[in-house]
Amino acid sequence: MTTSPPARAAALDLWYLYGRSRADADRSVPDSFSWVWAQDGGPGSEVLGDVTGLVLADLGAGAARHAAHLAVHHAPARVDAVDASPAQHAMAFDLYGHLAPRLRAVHADVTDHLEAHPDAYDVVYSVFGGLDFTDPRRLLPAAARALRPGGLLAASTLGHYLGGAPAEPDVRHADVPARTADGTATTMRRWVLQEHVWTKLLDEAGFTAIGIDRLPPATSGPRSADTLLVRAHRQR
Numbered sequence: 214m215t216t217s218p219p220a221r222a223a224a225l226d227l228w229y230l231y232g233r234s235r236a237d238a239d240r241s242v243p244d245s246f247s248w249v250w251a252q253d254g255g256p257g258s259e260v261l262g263d264v265t266g267l268v269l270a271d272l273g274a275g276a277a278r279h280a281a282h283l284a285v286h287h288a289p290a291r292v293d294a295v296d297a298s299p300a301q302h303a304m305a306f307d308l309y310g311h312l313a314p315r316l317r318a319v320h321a322d323v324t325d326h327l328e329a330h331p332d333a334y335d336v337v338y339s340v341f342g343g344l345d346f347t348d349p350r351r352l353l354p355a356a357a358r359a360l361r362p363g364g365l366l367a368a369s370t371l372g373h374y375l376g377g378a379p380a381e382p383d384v385r386h387a388d389v390p391a392r393t394a395d396g397t398a399t400t401m402r403r404w405v406l407q408e409h410v411w412t413k414l415l416d417e418a419g420f421t422a423i424g425i426d427r428l429p430p431a432t433s434g435p436r437s438a439d440t441l442l443v444r445a446h447r448q449r
């Protein structure tokens with residue numbers, strides 16, 4: 214049997230399964246915003262400051278739950294929920310397409326999207342999204358250029374590998390386990406970097422006022438992890 218191009222694209226989409234069962238059961242707009250790995254509290258949307266009337270981009274938005282929260286509860290001018298996965302983009306559109314024009318689901322690679330939109334955003338953020346899975350040597354300069362002068366980059370990323378191995382002391386990705394839609398085991402690139410590595414990359418990309426907080430998990434278990442909460446501003 215031959216596989217049609219869309220079916221092949223779905224089968225190859227390494228994010229096809231992510232958040233799927235939740236999307237079937239929960240179509241609500243979240244009433245809170247969490248940065249931490251377990252999504253069980255910690256700092257919230259106040260990390261972004263007052264976003265009233267601002268233009269934001271969620272880099273690797275998945276089903277766009279964080280973007281939907283901001284669009285409904287914080288009166289931005291617009292949040293672009295950017296994701297490269299056909300399945301995640303379709304899920305975001307299905308769940309929250311009705312929030313347009315305040316929320317816009319954008320199907321694109323984050324670096325390509327940022328490079329195509331210089332000086333477009335007041336805030337760009339990522340919750341274990343594009344920042345984790347994209348070469349930061351391309352992504353961070355693109356993010357700096359896509360921000361208006363003084364604009365904010367905020368992101369949460371892993372403080373160490375799942376399982377406990379330490380983060381990388383250099384700009385080096387790992388090939389971590391992943392599954393295609395039909396369950397085939399494969400790998401994908403993930404950048405799990407130490408704080409000083411992120412700081413150097415951000416500085417080289419043109420960011421200033423760089424701050425990184427390590428947030429330990431509220432409860433420990435085999436899948437629990439420290440979160441690094443990264444904040445930096447584009448130079449004015």
Ligand SMILES: C[S@@+](CC[C@H](N)C(=O)[O-])C[C@H]1O[C@@H](n2cnc3c(N)ncnc32)[C@H](O)[C@@H]1O
Nearest residue numbers: 228273274275296297298301322323340342346
């Ligand atoms: C772990 S999920 C997180 C999704 C969402 N931020 C959340 O917290 O539920 C990572 C997401 O990043 C997206 N992603 C990874 N690399 C990307 C890239 N280069 N461009 C756009 N999206 C990307 C994936 O498609 C996936 O939806």
